[in-house]
Amino acid sequence: MKALIVDDDLALSDIVSFTLRREHFEVCVAHDGLNALEVWERENPDLVILDWNLPKLNGLEVCRRIRANSEVPILILSARDEEDDIVTGLKEGADDYIVKPFSPRQLVARIQAVLRRSKNPNPVPERLTVGELVLDPLRSEVYVEGNLLAHLTRHENQLLQTLMLNKDMVLSTDVLIDYVWGQGGGDRFMLKQLVYRLRKKIEKAPSAAFQLETIPAVGYSLITVRKSKPETKK
Secondary structure, X not given: OEEEEEOOOHHHHHHHHHHHHHOOOEEEXXXXXXXXXXXXXXXXXXXXXXEOOOOOOOHHHHHHHHHOOOOOOEEEEEOOOOHXXXXXXXXXXXXXXXXXXXXXXXXXXXXXXXXXHHOOOOOOOOOEEXXXXXXXXXXXXXXXXXXXXXXXXXXXXXXXXXXXXXXXXOEEHHHHHHHHHOOOOOXXXXXXXXXXXXXXXXXXXXOOOEEEEEEOOOEEXXXXXXXXXXXXXX
């Protein structure tokens, strides 16, 4: 398994590289954002460990560009420990966010958790349909009225599958976390951010007869909305 480590702190980069090699990873390294994208395209790693503050192109933009084209697990390492920074990193597609300083044991445990969550043992249905909403799980694409609406990330895909298979039912937060990340993975904050990103994508169609509802203190539900028929003149 191959990991790409991106950090302009050479000493820390060496420590992370040593830690991962000890865990039997093949390691490739980049020290700025532009080089990180070049190495990622060339090496096609199974995991990206990414610092936020990078020269030439910051880590958040690197994360955004990788996530637009790949489902590779991404961990952001950063000294930024404010809640808004963590929220931003997860919104941009990171699978986890680790605040510096951290121990090698913590890093290895978080990597193992992310890789475990990235493996989806459940069979994938060919297509799911709720009203005019159609999900192609294999392509991670959503259609409305036959038109491509959005491309989904792996976790967005898993969440929407779960909601569509249980349409008009309220699913608890804990149940959704287990479905999307598996037992021991994910948390309520990560689910909230995932729902936010999915909602922005699937509710772009103004005529869509469905809504992703938040049920306060309970969970979420994909609600089918009956469109009112135009009144006929007597």
